[in-house]
Amino acid sequence: xxxxxxxxxxxxxxxxxxxxxxxxxxxxxxxxxxxxxxxxxxxxxxxxxxxxxxxxxxxxxxxxxxxxxxxxxxxxxxxxxxxxxxxxxxxxxxxxxxxxxxxxxxxxxxxxxxxxxxxxxxxxxxxxxxxxxxxxxxxxxxxxxxxxxxxxxxxxxxxxxxxxxxxxxxxxxxxxxxxxxxxxxxxxxxxxxxxxxxxxxxxxxxxxxxxxxxxxxxxxxxxxxxxxxxxxxxxxxxxxxxxxxxxxxxxxxxxxxxxxxxxxxxxxxxxxxxxxxxxxxxxxxxxxxxxxxxxxxxxxxxxxxxxxxxxxxxxxxxxxxxxxxxxxxxxxxxxxxxxxxxxxxxxxxxxxxxxxxxxxxxxxxxxxxxxxxxxxxxxxxxxxxxxxxxxxxxxxxxxxxxxxxxxxxxxxxxxxxxxxxxxxxxxxxxxxxxxxxxxxxxxxxxxxxxxxxxxxxxxxxxxxxxxxxxxxxxxxxxxxxxxxxxxxxxxxxxxxxxxxx
Amino acid sequence: xxxxxxxxxxxxxxxxxxxxxxxxxxxxxxxxxxxxxxxxxxxxxxxxxxxxxxxxxxxxxxxxxxxxxxxxxxxxxxxxxxxxxxxxxxxxxxxxxxxxxxxxxxxxxxxxxxxxxxxxxxxxxxxxxxxxxxxxxxxxxxxxxxxxxxxxxxxxxxxxxxxxxxxxxxxxxxxxxxxxxxxxxxxxxxxxxxxxxxxxxxxxxxxxxxxxxxxxxxxxxxxxxxxxxxxxxxxxxxxxxxxxxxxxxxxxxxxxxxxxxxxxxxxxxxxxxxxxxxxxxxxxxxxxxxxxxxxxxxxxxxxxxxxxxxxxxxxxxxxxxxxxxxxxxxxxxxxxxxxxxxxxxxxxxxxxxxxxxxxxxxxxxxxxxxx
Numbered sequence: 001x002x003x004x005x006x007x008x009x010x011x012x013x014x015x016x017x018x019x020x021x022x023x024x025x026x027x028x029x030x031x032x033x034x035x036x037x038x039x040x041x042x043x044x045x046x047x048x049x050x051x052x053x054x055x056x057x058x059x060x061x062x063x064x065x066x067x068x069x070x071x072x073x074x075x076x077x078x079x080x081x082x083x084x085x086x087x088x089x090x091x092x093x094x095x096x097x098x099x100x101x102x103x104x105x106x107x108x109x110x111x112x113x114x115x116x117x118x119x120x121x122x123x124x125x126x127x128x129x130x131x132x133x134x135x136x137x138x139x140x141x142x143x144x145x146x147x148x149x150x151x152x153x154x155x156x157x158x159x160x161x162x163x164x165x166x167x168x169x170x171x172x173x174x175x176x177x178x179x180x181x182x183x184x185x186x187x188x189x190x191x192x193x194x195x196x197x198x199x200x201x202x203x204x205x206x207x208x209x210x211x212x213x214x215x216x217x218x219x220x221x222x223x224x225x226x227x228x229x230x231x232x233x234x235x236x237x238x239x240x241x242x243x244x245x246x247x248x249x250x251x252x253x254x255x256x257x258x259x260x261x262x263x264x265x266x267x268x269x270x271x272x273x274x275x276x277x278x279x280x281x282x283x284x285x286x287x288x289x290x291x292x293x294x295x296x297x298x299x300x301x302x303x304x305x306x307x308x309x310x311x312x313x314x315x316x317x318x319x320x321x322x323x324x325x326x327x328x329x330x331x332x333x334x335x336x337x338x339x340x341x342x343x344x345x346x347x348x349x350x351x352x353x354x355x356x357x358x359x360x361x362x363x364x365x366x367x368x369x370x371x372x373x374x375x376x377x378x379x380x381x382x383x384x385x386x387x388x389x390x391x392x393x394x395x396x397x398x399x400x401x402x403x404x405x406x407x408x409x410x411x412x413x414x415x416x417x418x419x420x421x422x423x424x425x426x427x428x429x430x431x432x433x434x435x436x437x438x439x440x441x442x443x444x445x446x447x448x449x450x451x452x453x454x455x456x457x458x459x460x461x462x463x464x465x466x467x468x469x470x471x472x473x474x475x476x477x478x479x480x481x482x483x484x485x486x487x488x489x490x491x492x493x494x495x496x497x498x499x500x501x
Numbered sequence: 502x503x504x505x506x507x508x509x510x511x512x513x514x515x516x517x518x519x520x521x522x523x524x525x526x527x528x529x530x531x532x533x534x535x536x537x538x539x540x541x542x543x544x545x546x547x548x549x550x551x552x553x554x555x556x557x558x559x560x561x562x563x564x565x566x567x568x569x570x571x572x573x574x575x576x577x578x579x580x581x582x583x584x585x586x587x588x589x590x591x592x593x594x595x596x597x598x599x600x601x602x603x604x605x606x607x608x609x610x611x612x613x614x615x616x617x618x619x620x621x622x623x624x625x626x627x628x629x630x631x632x633x634x635x636x637x638x639x640x641x642x643x644x645x646x647x648x649x650x651x652x653x654x655x656x657x658x659x660x661x662x663x664x665x666x667x668x669x670x671x672x673x674x675x676x677x678x679x680x681x682x683x684x685x686x687x688x689x690x691x692x693x694x695x696x697x698x699x700x701x702x703x704x705x706x707x708x709x710x711x712x713x714x715x716x717x718x719x720x721x722x723x724x725x726x727x728x729x730x731x732x733x734x735x736x737x738x739x740x741x742x743x744x745x746x747x748x749x750x751x752x753x754x755x756x757x758x759x760x761x762x763x764x765x766x767x768x769x770x771x772x773x774x775x776x777x778x779x780x781x782x783x784x785x786x787x788x789x790x791x792x793x794x795x796x797x798x799x800x801x802x803x804x805x806x807x808x809x810x811x812x813x814x815x816x817x818x819x820x821x822x823x824x825x826x827x828x829x830x831x832x833x834x835x836x837x838x839x840x841x842x843x844x845x846x847x848x849x850x851x852x853x854x855x856x857x858x859x860x861x862x863x864x865x866x867x868x869x870x871x872x
Contacts, residue, residue, distance in 0.1 A: 044506045053505075058516055059552065061509030062599070069602060152512070159552045315567035317576040324567065399576045400563035407575040411563065421565045432555050456557045465553030 004037040004052075004091060011036070011092075015105060021295045022109040026370070027287065029112035030126070031087035034105065036094040042078050043067040045091055049270065050083035051132045055139035055262070056148070057155055080104040084115040084273065086126035099301050103308060106291040110284030113373075118279070120170055120272040120377050128269050135262040142255045151259070157469040158260050162267045163431040164242035167275065169268060236439040242449075243267070245436055250473050274429040275377045282326015283373050285312065289327065315395070318408075320422070325394065329381070332390050333372060334365035379426050386422070388415040424454060432458055437481060447474050448490075451482035458482055460491075460498075467493040517547060517601050518611055525615050529722060529864075530857040535608075541728075543608055547599040609729030612722060616864060619871030621730045621785075621818075634686040643683025652682035696731040696785040698724065699774060701767040703792030705742040706759040707829035715825050715854055716791045717754045722864050723789070731785065737774055741767035743797070747774065761797045764790070764834065765804040772812050786817035789867075794824045794832035802837050814848050818872045821850045823863060847872070 007015065015034055022029065037045070047063035048054045070076040079100055082090040090108040092101055115121055125131055143151045239245050243264040247257045273280065289309060297305055313324045336342050340360030349355050372381065391413075398421040400411045412418070427433070433452035441448035447470070451458055467478045477494045479501070490501040521528065528535060528545070538544050566576055612618065639652055657676035661667035667674075702708070702716055728734055738753035739745055745766040748756065771788055779786060796802050813820055824835045835851060842849040852866035853859075 041504075044504055047506060056505060056509055056512075058509055058513040060506055061511070061513030062550065064506050064510055065513060065601075066599070069600075156552060160554055163554050317566040317568045317570070318564065320565055320567065395567050395569060396565060397567070397570070398563065398565045401559075402573075405575070408563070410566075410570050410572050410574045410576060412572065418565060421563070425562075425564065432557060434555055451555070456562050459556050459558040462553045462556050466555050469553065 003041050004035040007034045007036055007092070011101060014101060018102065018105045018109060018291065018296060021106070021291045022113075022287070024295075025287070025290065027109055027113040028117055029088065029109055030085075030116050032109065032112055033087050033089050034092055034108075035089065036092045038094055039071055039077075040068070042081060042091055042093050043071060045081050046078050050081050051129060053133040053136045055136045055155070056143065057152060057159075059159065080108060082108045082111045083128070084121065084124060084126070084269075085129050086116075088112040088115065089129070099304050100308070102296055102301075103288050103292060103305065106296065107284045107288035109291075110287035111280060113287075114276070114280050114283045117374050118272070118276060118377075119375055120275055123170055124269055124272060125265075131265065131269075135266065138262065139259060142259065146255065151255075154256060154259060155263070157472050158243075158263050160466050160469040161243060161246070161473075162263060163429075164240070164434055165264065165267050165271065166240035167271070167428060169241060170272060170275075236436045239436040240433070242434065242436060245439075246473055249439055251475055252473065256473075271429065272377075275379075275426075278320070278322040278326040278329075278378045279373065279376060279381050280326070281322040282328075282330045283369075285323050285327040286330045286369070317399075320396075325396075328394055329385055329390065330369050330372075332387070333385050334369050336365075337368035338363055338365035379423060382419065382422050382426070386415075386419050391415050391418050424456065427454060432456075434480075441479055444476070446477045446479055448479040448481065451480060453483040457484055460484065463491070464493070464498045467491070467498065471495060517550060518607065520547065520550065521545065521601075521603075521608075522611050522615050525611065526858070526861055529718065529861050535721075538602070541605045543603050543605070545601045545603060545608075547601050550599055605725060605729055609725050612726055612864075613729075616861070616869070618726065618865070618868050621727075621871055632688050634688055636684045637687045638685045639682050640685030641679075641682065643685060647684040649682045649684050653680055656680040656682055694731050694785060695733040695735075695783060696727060696787065697735045697737060697775075697779050698727060698787045698789065699737045699739065699771050700753065701739045701741065701745075701771060701788065701790040702753065703742070703762055703764070703767075703795070704740045704756050704758045705762045705795070706757075707762075707793050707795055707827055708757075708825070709827060712793060712825040712827050713754055715857060715860060716823070718857070719791075719823065719854065719860050719863060720789070722860070723867060726864075726868055727787065739767050739770050739774075741770070745770040762792070762795050763801050764792065764796050765801050765808060768805055768808040768813065772808060775812075775816060781816040787819065787821070788813055788817050789821045789823065791823045791825060792834060793827040793829065794834045794836075795829070796834050802834065806837075806841060809849070819848055819850055819870065821852070821867045823852045823854055823867070826853065826855050 011034070015032070019032065043064055045052065046067055047060045054060060067076075067078070071078075078093065079096060080090060080092055082088065088108075088111075090104075090112075092104055096104065115124075139151065139155070236245065236249070241264075243260055246252070247260050247264075252260070292305055293302075313321065313327070315321055315324055338361075339358060340346065340362040341355075341358050346355065346358055349358070372385070376384070392415075396418050397413045398411045398417050399408050401407075402409045433454065435450055435452060436447070437450040438448040440446075463480065463482075467480060471478050471493055477492060479493075480491045482489060482491070492499050492501050536544050570576075613620075636647075639649055653676050654674055657674045657680040658667065660677075660680060661674060700716075700720055702713075704713075724736065736750065738748050738750055740748055740753055740756050740758075741763070742758045742760040743763045743766065747770065767790065775781065775786060796805070809820060822835070822838055824832060826832070832853075835853060838849060838851055842851075844851055847870065850867055850870065852863040854863045
């Protein structure tokens, strides 16, 4: 069905060559599989987030439509797709010329190394290919049973809440430990029950069902346990994993809960990539440029390489190009740690001249960036390594809307302002922070959500549409506390219209 | 077999067609929204198909960029526009506005379905017939390469069930020779019908920008429908005040003259064009006339009527008159035509277009007869 094929012949030789350089530089990667395909296939893969099989949904069709048009009119072209699995699969466009393939392969080894070593990825499921395919099968089965339109419309609603997940989930929190223990327990139960249980319900649903069992048990227990039970309302406060909250608390049918579980799993899978866009692209670009310019290029390819590389690194006034900022910041760190331009002595040095020519011949640059790629995400990366000199050199600025001219205009080139803006944009992977405030608001089983306002207002049109979708799942009025134009407001959607209380 | 994404794709197309249908009135009354792209293709902006999420307001968010420029310099465009470059798996959602491409048949079908327009039955005059094969049906014979697996297995299942050999516990379906189904061609005779649309418009002082905008929008949709109905179609444009002249399409919508109005001048030129270029035996002829209803004199109206009776009506499929309401127009011409031909004549179709909102109804007036 998918027209991808494994690389062979000269391309395979090229892979071996590039892999050799990657080894020399000390990259540490999952086994790497390259496949080639035509543009239509790569458009399909891109529309489906890199995976050959997903659940049926029109949004994949929409992305495919846009990508195909983009390719047809020469607006955009995807050179490569790489996905975070073990082994790591990457797809090359078969019409890429030789130099493109070289560059892309080197770039992919960078991503692969990043996927394997960055700590934010440590909990991702590397068998996602299977998980996605299984989710597809499950959802297809639900469609056969309950009707395609009904299931698809339900998915629309869940996707609308897809960004309401908790970044902290990627940490080694109690919950994560708990869920791992539960998984292990489950496995041992399954082993006791005579091997593998044929139960493909999503993990979140299973653990929820187990906790339901516990609640049922609780009913038989004496009074003191029950009082604990009624305090449960307060425990919902502050929850940011709203998808999970819905699975556990919304009046859903089992298949609905299961679908939320599937989509939640997929959302968490993509989360680290959204949190490390700049670092990941910077790291991969650093390595394609290093491997190509120092090892893999033929002299006659230099100019073409420079051309392609410059295309990828294009700066934009409207947004930050993660490739550009990423690679430059990586190089800056390498340079500073090679020359010792950091730390107390350097920072407090009173002489501009000395600072300018500072070089302790420390030579720790390469080592430092390997360390950085292991432990940082975009936020901490910029927080720790962005310097005024860097912002100046990279011509960074912030812009804002000018109501008088009706345009976006350059606001400031001040270091603190830029840093603040970048960090705000990256906070919570660029999504507004929304958390449960009260799951029994007004004692009427209404849901109260709180938007933790970080200086930027919500788009209320979108919020309205999103709250409608949430209402469809919660089936009781939805309230949202936020700040609009510096005024604290609670919005209420009661099933008919959105009103400010 | 096609990749499953083709099914996602067709569901997506279905959803957007539904959206366009629901908002057809808006698209029609707001005129310039649908942009022709090359021949027989259109792009349609589609603002709100994407899945809504909690997100930041664009204006209050602002952003950061790279490049030269001082404080207060505009950064142009909107934030969130994509960069050309490499795509990456799992990229965050961009907030691009969708541009949907649609070809003329699809768009015309939406218009036709929504307005319940009948297909036009061309005049049965000399036409070039061509045979076209389309694989739209299923037959019992054919080459293996055209075998329709789904239908074959369906047939086998039906047979097994009716013979009582189908076992639901062991659902094995084995087709035999007689079950085989093949894609088969239906030959349809397509008629190479030719049509010409002759637009006439009063450009005298009383027709303002708004009126012309209405005519422009209306003619866009009329063209769209007629183009979907005729293989070979030509458009001619005539403007007139006291005298008439033939112009190009863009001139037609831009010209503004002062001076009086002699509608007969346009009708005479129309007659001349038909006589020189379009043999009524071979062409389906559609004269459209738009004005605000003012004519210089009752005498000229009489000349118009006789031109209609003697030449235009016998030689065209139908004559359409659209009266665009304006502050200065008297609307007399409509009354005169209505008195003579009645408001539900088959040959002379009259429509009053009060404002942009009324365009859709007016299109239905004109094209609802199926002629």
